[in-house]
Amino acid sequence: MSLDALLEHSRRYGKDPAFVLLGGGNTSFKDGRVMYVKASGHALGTIKEDGFVRMDLDKLHEIWQKQYSDDDEIREEEVLKDMMACRLAGESARPSVEALLHALLPFTYVIHLHPAIVNGLTCAQNGEQMVHTLFSDALWVELVKPGFILANIVRTRLNAHQRETGKVYSLIFLQNHGIFVGGETLEEIQATYESLMRTIEARLVRKPDFSEVPVDETSVSPIKTVLQSMCNEEVLFSQTKEYERYLVDEQHFAKIASSFTPDHIVYAGFKPLWVEETRDVANGFREYERQNGVKPKIVCVQNLGVFSLGSKPLPLFRDTVAISTYAESFGGPRFMDDAMISFIRTWEVEKYRSQVAAT
Secondary structure, X not given: OHHHHHHHHHHHHHOOOOOOOOOOOEEEEEEOOEEEEEEOOOOHHHOOHHHEEEEEHHHHHHHHHOOOOOOHHHHHHHHHHHHHHOEOOOOOOOEOOOHHHHHHOOOOEEEEEOOHHHHHHHOEOOHHHHHHHXXXXXXXXXXXXXXXXXXXXXXXXXXXXXHHHOOOOOEEEEOOOEEEEEEOXXXXXXXXXXXXXXXXXXXXXXXXXXXEOOOOHHHHHHHHHHHHOOOOOOEEEEOEHHHHHHXXXXXXXXXXXXXXXXXXXXXXXXXOEEEOOOOOHHHHHHHHHHHHOOOOOEEEEOOOEEEEEOOOHHHHHHHHHHHXXXXXXXXXXXXXXXXXXXXXXXXXXHHHHHHHHHO
């Protein structure tokens, strides 16, 4: 059964931090007029058969004949209701918000991942130019609202490209998000990922160095104690050679001071807290919470290191640093803009994903 093969490959990608972290990424398999797509909130690394939702492709395609509200919140509610109605009888899980995009790609398999080295391109100032230079037959999609809006833009461009060339894009780069790869076999997709990552790697000026740096525990322990008193999660600490580069001063920190992708917001917060070495961490923490209405998940202390409130934020912060470092090779980093960050923070889909991820 081809779903078994998809499960095997999904877990392999999901367990490899070079491709995806925590609950990010999604995969699909089409069997006739039925599509199996990852359910929202499930992690690829541990996914089982019940982590996929069976959906009626004909009903999914009918969604494009409908008219939806211009209001973001109302539209996404309407689309979600219709997507849920596309599930086959007996299905109870919620399909990935990107199910519509998976359905659009006329390939047996679609693998959507967020490799840091790829996002070094999609989150770079010159990302679009470099994608067109390195991958001549790939689709680039600028920063747009995820969900229905993104899928509709891809649909329009897929149709136009097919009319003009007779071909279908199998490689889609999404600015500040990740990449979709389609293929008739999983081996074909694997080869595509390996090839494109080698191509990007060959253009890198430098790679991040995450070698651990020893730090005097007498400097770390008091801050850990303070932060522990202000949250319910275990406080972790890390310092690496790459973190050192960005924690020298606020100018260097600015390159990792915001969100590159929706996953960073979901798991590591929309921005880390920066604390100058002469400033009180507790006061900075309270001020951050007062200004933003949430507690920081990552606290960066100048010339000391990175504190993570819980185990999940730290891998995504490390990913932020890796992306910023890779982006140096392509014109420097480019974060999501404030409007998009605000949209993601309040989007019901990501709130749902955050809740599932927290269980």
